[in-house]
Amino acid sequence: xxxxxxxxxxxxxxxxxxxxxxxxxxxxxxxxxxxxxxxxxxxxxxxxxxxxxxxxxxxxxxxxxxxxxxxxxxxxxxxxxxxxxxxxxxxxxxxxxxxxxxxxxxxxxxxxxxxxxxxxxxxxxxxxxxxxxxxxxxxxxxxxxxxxxxxxxxxxxxxxxxxxxxxxxxxxxxxxxxxxxxxxxxxxxxxxxxxxxxxxxxxxxxxxxxxxxxxxxxxxxxxxxxxxxxxxxxxxxxxxxxxxxxxxxxxxxxxxxxxxxxxxxxxxxxxxxxxxxxxxxxxxxxxxxxxxxxxxxxxxxxxxxxxxxxxxxxxxxxxxxxxxxxxxxxxxxxxxxxxxxxxxxxxxxxxxxxxxxxxxxxxxxxxxxxxxxxxxxxxxxxxxxxxxxxxxxxxxxxxxxxxxxxxxxxxxxxxxxxxxxxxxxxxxxxxxxxxxxxxxxxxxxxxxxxxxxxxxxxxxxxxxxxxxxxxxxxxxxxxxxxxxxxxxxxxxxxxxxxxxxxxxxxxxxxxxxxxxxxxxxxxxxxxxxxxxxxxxxxxxxxxxxxxxxxxxxxxxxxxxxxxxxxxxxxxxxxxxxxxxxxxxxxxxxxxxxxxxxxxxxxxxxxxxxxxxxxxxxxxxxxxxxxxxxxxxxxxxxxxxxxxxxxx
Amino acid sequence: xxxxxxxxxxxxxxxxxxxxxxxxxxxxxxxxxxxxxxxxxxxxxxxxxxxxxxxxxxxxxxxxxxxxxxxxxxxxxxxxxxxxxxxxxxxxxxxxxxxxxxxxxxxxxxxxxxxxxxxxxxxxxxxxxxxxxxxxxxxxxxxxxxxxxxxxxxxxxxxxxxxxxxxxxxxxxxxxxxxxxxxxxxxxxxxxxxxxxxxxxxxxxxxxxxxxxxxxxxxxxxxxxxxxxxxxxxxxxxxxxxxxxxxxxxxxxxxxxxxxxxxxxxxxxxxxxxxxxxxxxxxxxxxxxxxxxxxxxxxxxxxxxxxxxxxxx
Numbered sequence: 001x002x003x004x005x006x007x008x009x010x011x012x013x014x015x016x017x018x019x020x021x022x023x024x025x026x027x028x029x030x031x032x033x034x035x036x037x038x039x040x041x042x043x044x045x046x047x048x049x050x051x052x053x054x055x056x057x058x059x060x061x062x063x064x065x066x067x068x069x070x071x072x073x074x075x076x077x078x079x080x081x082x083x084x085x086x087x088x089x090x091x092x093x094x095x096x097x098x099x100x101x102x103x104x105x106x107x108x109x110x111x112x113x114x115x116x117x118x119x120x121x122x123x124x125x126x127x128x129x130x131x132x133x134x135x136x137x138x139x140x141x142x143x144x145x146x147x148x149x150x151x152x153x154x155x156x157x158x159x160x161x162x163x164x165x166x167x168x169x170x171x172x173x174x175x176x177x178x179x180x181x182x183x184x185x186x187x188x189x190x191x192x193x194x195x196x197x198x199x200x201x202x203x204x205x206x207x208x209x210x211x212x213x214x215x216x217x218x219x220x221x222x223x224x225x226x227x228x229x230x231x232x233x234x235x236x237x238x239x240x241x242x243x244x245x246x247x248x249x250x251x252x253x254x255x256x257x258x259x260x261x262x263x264x265x266x267x268x269x270x271x272x273x274x275x276x277x278x279x280x281x282x283x284x285x286x287x288x289x290x291x292x293x294x295x296x297x298x299x300x301x302x303x304x305x306x307x308x309x310x311x312x313x314x315x316x317x318x319x320x321x322x323x324x325x326x327x328x329x330x331x332x333x334x335x336x337x338x339x340x341x342x343x344x345x346x347x348x349x350x351x352x353x354x355x356x357x358x359x360x361x362x363x364x365x366x367x368x369x370x371x372x373x374x375x376x377x378x379x380x381x382x383x384x385x386x387x388x389x390x391x392x393x394x395x396x397x398x399x400x401x402x403x404x405x406x407x408x409x410x411x412x413x414x415x416x417x418x419x420x421x422x423x424x425x426x427x428x429x430x431x432x433x434x435x436x437x438x439x440x441x442x443x444x445x446x447x448x449x450x451x452x453x454x455x456x457x458x459x460x461x462x463x464x465x466x467x468x469x470x471x472x473x474x475x476x477x478x479x480x481x482x483x484x485x486x487x488x489x490x491x492x493x494x495x496x497x498x499x500x501x502x503x504x505x506x507x508x509x510x511x512x513x514x515x516x517x518x519x520x521x522x523x524x525x526x527x528x529x530x531x532x533x534x535x536x537x538x539x540x541x542x543x544x545x546x547x548x549x550x551x552x553x554x555x556x557x558x559x560x561x562x563x564x565x566x567x568x569x570x571x572x573x574x575x576x577x578x579x580x581x582x583x584x585x586x587x588x589x590x591x592x593x594x595x596x597x598x599x600x601x602x603x604x605x606x607x608x609x610x611x612x613x614x615x616x617x618x619x620x621x622x623x624x625x626x627x628x629x630x631x632x633x634x635x636x637x638x639x640x641x642x643x644x645x646x647x
Numbered sequence: 648x649x650x651x652x653x654x655x656x657x658x659x660x661x662x663x664x665x666x667x668x669x670x671x672x673x674x675x676x677x678x679x680x681x682x683x684x685x686x687x688x689x690x691x692x693x694x695x696x697x698x699x700x701x702x703x704x705x706x707x708x709x710x711x712x713x714x715x716x717x718x719x720x721x722x723x724x725x726x727x728x729x730x731x732x733x734x735x736x737x738x739x740x741x742x743x744x745x746x747x748x749x750x751x752x753x754x755x756x757x758x759x760x761x762x763x764x765x766x767x768x769x770x771x772x773x774x775x776x777x778x779x780x781x782x783x784x785x786x787x788x789x790x791x792x793x794x795x796x797x798x799x800x801x802x803x804x805x806x807x808x809x810x811x812x813x814x815x816x817x818x819x820x821x822x823x824x825x826x827x828x829x830x831x832x833x834x835x836x837x838x839x840x841x842x843x844x845x846x847x848x849x850x851x852x853x854x855x856x857x858x859x860x861x862x863x864x865x866x867x868x869x870x871x872x873x874x875x876x877x878x879x880x881x882x883x884x885x886x887x888x889x890x891x892x893x894x895x896x897x898x899x900x901x902x903x904x905x906x907x908x909x910x911x912x913x914x915x916x917x918x919x920x921x922x923x924x925x926x927x928x929x930x931x932x933x934x935x936x937x938x939x940x941x942x943x944x945x946x947x948x949x950x951x952x953x954x955x956x957x958x959x960x
Contacts, residue, residue, distance in 0.1 A: 372769075375711035382711075395756045396749060408748045412799045420958045427796060427954055431947070434792035435785065441755060442781035445762045449777070454769030455709050490743075503743020508727060516723035519872065523700075527868035530703030536768055536864050550766065550774020558782035562940045 003062040005049045006075060009127070010064070012042040016120035020113040028113065032103060035116040039096040039123060046127065047089030053082035055496060061133065076133030076196070080264070083339060084130045084256040087346045090481065091248045092123050098354045098474030099241040101467070105361055106239065108155070115155055115239070122148040122245065126253050134194045135184045138257075142180060146173040149250060152242040153234050165230075165237035172220055172230040179217030180257070186210040187265070199265055207266055214261050215275070221254035224313060225283040226598050228306045232294070235302035236366060240357020243298060247305045248350035252342050255312055262320075273320025274425075280313025281429050284436040289566050292443045292556045296366045297356045300447060301349065304392065307440060308345040312338045314433060315407050321426075322410070325417050330410050333500055336493065337406030344399040344485060348391035351478040355385040358471050359451060362464045368447065368552045373456035377464045380472050382452040387479040389444040391486065394437045397509040399482050402489035404437060405502060439559070446555045455546035568595040651901060652741045656730055658906070663729045663886075666914060667878035668692035670885065670921050677925025678849075692878070699871035707768035707864060717764035718865065718872035721757045725876040725883075728753040732883045733811050733890065735909035736898040740808035747795050747807055754839070757876065758784060765861035776860020779936065783845065783857065786943045787838045793950045794831045798891065800957060801825065807887070815894040824957055829892045831950045836884040840877070842924065844934040844942070882917070889916045 016038035023031030053060055060077040067073070077085065099119070103112050125145035132138040150173065154166040187210050188194065190201040201207055220227040235243040258276075262268055287307030294300035315338025322331035358381050359374060360366050375382040391398040411433065414426040456462035466472075485492065490504045560567060575588035620631075672692045679686025706714060731750040743749065758780065765777035801824055802810040838845050841858035850856055856863075862873045890897060896912035898905035934942065 373709065375713070376709075390759070393755075393759060394752065395759055396752050401752055405748060405752075409805065412748070412796050412805055415800045415958075423958050424955055427793065427951065427958075430796055431789035431793050431951070434788045438755070438785040438788035441759055442785050445759060445766070445777060445781050449763055449766035449774075453711060453713065453763065453767045454774075503746045503749050505743075507742045507744070508749065511727045511730065512723045515726040516719045519719055519722050519726075523868055523872075527700040527871075528703055530867075532703055532705045533708050534705050536705060536707045536770065536866075546769065548771050549769045550771050550778060555766075555774065555778040555781075558778055558936065559785065561937060562782065562786060 002049060002053070002060045003075070005045055006060065006062075006077070006131070007064065009042045009046045009049070010124065012038045012045070013120050013124040013127070016042065017117045017124065020116040020120075023113045029104075031113055032116050033100065035113075035120060036096050036100050036103075039120055040093050043089045043092040043096065043123070045089075047086055047093065050077065050082040050085035050089060053077055054079055054086060057497075071136055072134070073128070073137045074133035075131045077131050080256070080259060081130050083343070084252060085127065087252050087343050088123065088126055088130065088249050091346050091350045091478075092245065094474045094477045095241050095244050095248075095350060095354065096474075097477070098244075098357075098471055101470030101474075102239070102241055102357065102361070111155065115152065115242075118148050118151045119242070119245070122152060122250075126249060129253055130256055133196055135187060135196060136194050138196065139177075139181060139184055142257075143177055145250065145253065146177055149173070149242075149246055152246075153238040155239050155242065156237070159237070162237040165233035169230045169234040172227070176217050176220035176227075176254075179213050179220065181217075183210055183213035183217055183261070186213055187261075196260065196265060198267075208269075211262060211266055211268075211272060215258065215272075218254045218258040218261075219279060222251050222258070222309045222313075223283075223306045224279050224309060225286050225306065226602055228283065228287070229598055229603060231302040231306055232290075232299045235305070235353075236296050236298040240298070240353055240360065243301070244350040244353035244357070247302065247353060248346040251305060251309055252346055255309070255316075255338075255342055259316065268320045268324065270321060270324040273317045273324060275317075276313055276320060277317025277429060280310045280315075280317050281432050281436075282310070283307065284310030284314060285432050285439075286566065288436050288439040288443060289559075289563050292439060292446065292559050293567065295368050295552055297360065297368050297371075297447065297451065298353070298366055300368075300443070301352055301356060304440065304443065305345075305349060307436060308341070308349065308392070311404065311407065311433075311436070312341050312345070314338075314429070315341060315410075318407065318410050318414075318426075321417075321422070322414075325419075325422075327416055330413055330416065332498065333406050334410040336498060336500070337403055337410060340406060340489070340493075341400075341403035344391065344403045344482070347478050347481050347485070348388045348398075348400060351384060351388040351475050351482065352392065354471075354475045354478070355381050355388065358467045358475075359385075362467065363458065363460045365458070365460065368450040370458040371451045371456070371461050372454050372458075372546065372549065373452070373461060374464055375452035377456075377462075378452075378466045380466060381475075384472070384475045384479050385452065386448060387482055389448045391482045393441040393444045395441070396486075397505045397512065398486035399489065400486070402486050402505060406500070407433070409502060442556075442559060446552055449555065450552035454549050457546045457549070457551075568597050569593070570595065649741065651738055654901065655733070655736055655738050658736060659732075659734055660726060660729055662734055662910065663879055663882055664726075664875070666734075666917065667875070667882040668696060669914075670882055670917055671878045673918055673921040674925045674928070677922050678929050681926065681929035692874075696871045696875060699874070700868050702867040704867035704869050707770070709769045710767045710864070713760070713763050714767045714864070717760045717767075718869040718876075720760045722872045722876045724753045724757040724760075725879050728757075729879055729883055731807055732886050733808060733897075734882075734886050735913050736901065736906055737808055737811045737815065737890075738899075738901075739812075740806050745806040745808040747799060747805055747810075750807065751791065751795065754880065755784070757880070761861050761873070764864070768864040770864060772856075772860045772863050776857050776863070779857045780841075780861060783838065783939060786940050787835065787946075790831065790943060790947045790950055791835050791839075793947065793954060794828060794835060797824075797828050797831075797950065797954050797957065800954065801828070811890050811894060811897065812899070814891050815897040815899060821892060824953065825892055827953045827956075828950075829888060831946060831953065832884075832888045832891075834946045836881075836888060837924070837927070838943075839884055840881040843928045844931045845939060847933050885917055885920050886913075889913065889920060 016035040020031045020035040057079060062075055064073045064075045106112055125141045125148055128141040129138055129145055132141060150170050153169050156162045186206060190206045190210060191199040223231045235247060284307050287303050287310055291300050291303035294303055315334050318334035319331050322334060363371055391400040394400040394404045411430040415423060417423055487505050487509045490502060493500060570593045573590040576586045578584040578586050672689050676686040676689060728750055731745050762777035762781050765773035798810060799805050802813050804810055841848055846857040865873050893916060896909050898909040
């Protein structure tokens with residue numbers, strides 16, 4: 001029964017891919033609707049199916065399709081895969097609902113059908129990556145996922161910015177594919193089979209190499225610093241539903257790959273955990289520090305994704321460390337923290353991307369300095385973004401806090417580890433982790449404050465109006481999920497079979513509501529009811545122009561100054577004076593230079609050296625036929641010699 | 648939830664609301680004395696709060712619903728957090744109440760809303776206050792969490808109730824480690840309650856104010872709520888210092904005599920701490936804003952050192 005449902009899901013998604021292609025070149029609305037409705041249908045089916053598997057604990061395995069004798073597509077959905085399929089299903093359903101409304105406002109008439117087709121293909125690819133039981137089909141769908149998402153990023157292909165983002169994404173994602181491919185080759189050498197299953201190889205070196213290759217491959221896709229640069233390019237350039245899907249779901253597929261191959265296939269060592277933890281904490285801290293400086297709303301969300309993936313990696317790293325030091329309870333808590341945060345991040349990040357998409361659509365700009373005052377003009381969108389902001393800032397009682405709490409608890413109890421050096425190391429990581437969550441609260445105060453509060457700072461912003469029903473309906477579902485998963489986190493975990501020593505957020509929420517209600521009642525009885533709407537004091541100015549407001553730049557200025565060493569901002573100034581005692585200023589220059597650290601010191605040198613190497617190799621291609629015959633001749637001789645040697 | 652625990656909740660909440668304004672006045676009084684002034688009467692804060700309740704509330708025409716809900720969210724978060732810190736009577740915790748991480752994040756919840764309300768009216772004072780508050784909060788966070796982790800480490804529990812119980816039950820609660828942690832806790836108290844050298848609670852000068860800047864747009868009853876929640880927050884942090892380091896006289900059974908004695912002792916210990924805070928504030932000048940991170944770095948290294956000493960011995 002389950003296998004039939006899964007086949008049906010695949011079939012519906014394929015239908016959703018093919019139908020809009022029939023409408024390409026003409027402006028046919030109906031094909032788009034069919035396509036997106038089938039996406040919604042498929043994702044609901046997928047969610048129900050995988051939630052069933054997740055909570056019942058059964059495993060679904062069957063042969064989906066066999067295109068070639070040696071290349072079967074075998075489906076294997078266990079609890080881990082089912083969990084990630086739930087993420088894919090829920091987020092996709094909500095994004096598809098939003099997209100029905102969003103697509104009609106997009107530019108590029110006939111391309112919209114193509115977008116629907118690619119969207120379905122992308123979702124299909126992600127679903128099958130997670131459900132793959134062999135490395136060959138995993139790899140095949142991994143590449144399909146990369147290609148379809150590339151086309152999605154390139155939707156607005158005429159824009160210069162999109163062009164650059166697309167190429168950047170293409171190169172990075174293929175670097176990831178390359179590492180994954182090498183990893184799989186190493187895995188095959190170690191195990192001798194293509195199946196995704198435990199490897200019992202005595203050759204520890206080979207296992208280590210496999211781990212490193214796969215780790216780099218999945219890290220690039222997940223956006224771990226220093227492989228993160230494609231995210232802040234690709235997310236702002238692509239349409240909002242696409243950014244939501246990529247950030248919320250595709251990054252999680254990379255996390256799934258890491259979890260699957262490192263824990264169920266290879267058996268981890270302690271230092272793997274330390275490596276993953278370090279990568280995670282670096283991404284989390286730097287990600288949020290960069291996010292604070294970003295004034296492009298989608299760029300900021302992209303950096304914040306880097307931060308959250310970092311948090312997930314921290315959880316995974318702790319899991320490995322606790323597993324290797326024989327602390328199973330703490331290991332379970334940290335793994336649940338990582339998994340729960342994957343789900344939560346998928347929910348609130350897609351919520352934020354979708355609502356940010358509505359805002360960008362209305363104000364025609366991504367610069368938060370040109371927004372402002374939207375809370376009164378777009379009440380629903382602002383309320384939804386606000387829920388997302390509370391969740392991502394890890395405030396109780398929403399879901400972001402519930403998962404970070406698990407990781408915090410694991411960190412706090414890490415004193416159970418015997419090794420004192422490891423203890424100190426974990427305490428330092430804990431401090432950085434706390435810094436991350438405090439900075440992300442600052443970041444979202446800034447984001448919400450600049451976008452939605454105070455007075456509008458541009459004409460488009462002051463003329464903004466609420467978006468359509470569908471563009472609210474999709475985010476509403478996500479926001480509801482954020483609230484429910486936060487308040488009932490304890491109950492959900494218990495239902496899944498994990499009774500952990502964590503606070504019951506339901507009780508806390510009841511108490512919060514009770515206290516607020518009590519205060520309100522006491523106030524209603526005792527306090528004065530007079531309310532006046534009037535200009536508040538503005539330093540004696542007759543009226544407040546919106547230009548006197550505190551802007552996003554101003555808001556993050558203290559943090560930018562405090563962390564100036566991280567941003568590597570160089571400020572230089574030269575002053576010339578009329579007099580010798582340097583009192584009367586004559587002229588001078590001041591210069592602020594922002595260094596894109598990773599690009600200038602890591603990416604560009606690599607790119608330059610590979611270009612130089614390519615130029616050297618290009619000399620072989622001189623276009624002369626005789627030379628090519630010589631190459632062929634030399635190659636043949638070399639092969640003969642080599643074969644003779646090995647025989 | 649047992650009846651005993653429910654009684655604890657009611658008792659703790661009423662007591663914290665009752666005594667918090669007193670400590671605010673006491674610190675003001677101490678500061679006035681050191682400056683050679685008489686200072687306001689000791690019950691002035693209560694009077695101010697009741698006066699504010701009778702005043703009308705003014706909203707800026709640009710402000711949104713954030714401004715209207717912030718006072719309630721703020722006081723609710725702080726009052727729930729108040730349940731987490733036993734002031735005079737400690738019982739066995741229930742349903743995760745008392746979790747030290749949750750306590751910290753309830754304070755963050757209040758701060759998040761307060762910072763947004765600072766931005767809401769569009770005045771540059773409020774924005775400046777919010778921006779500085781969030782920056783300071785972010786930079787002090789590592790220290791706070793390290794101190795809390797150190798507490799969890801020393802008492803082998805994540806729950807403030809357990810910590811207080813262990814501390815109250817032991818014959819010699821004051822260990823060298825606890826004194827060191829106490830110093831860090833005191834630093835956090837100064838930072839979180841926006842006192843000199845971080846912020847000056849007395850002025851309304853744009854150059855110096857952080858917390859006051861954020862609540863500048865609040866008025867009437869809403870302002871009373873904001874002031875009350877700030878006072879309660881201060882009492883909670885003071886109670887952490889008092890009850891973890893000098894828990895003498897803490898009631899562990901639900902008897903009227905024990906609780907009244909504990910209340911009296913808590914008021915005396917609180918008054919002493921208020922005296923220390925007042926003297927500390929008076930002996931310092933406010934620091935330049937961008938000098939603060941180095942102060943926090945020192946606090947952080949100090950706290951980490953405490954942990955390292957504890958780990959290696």
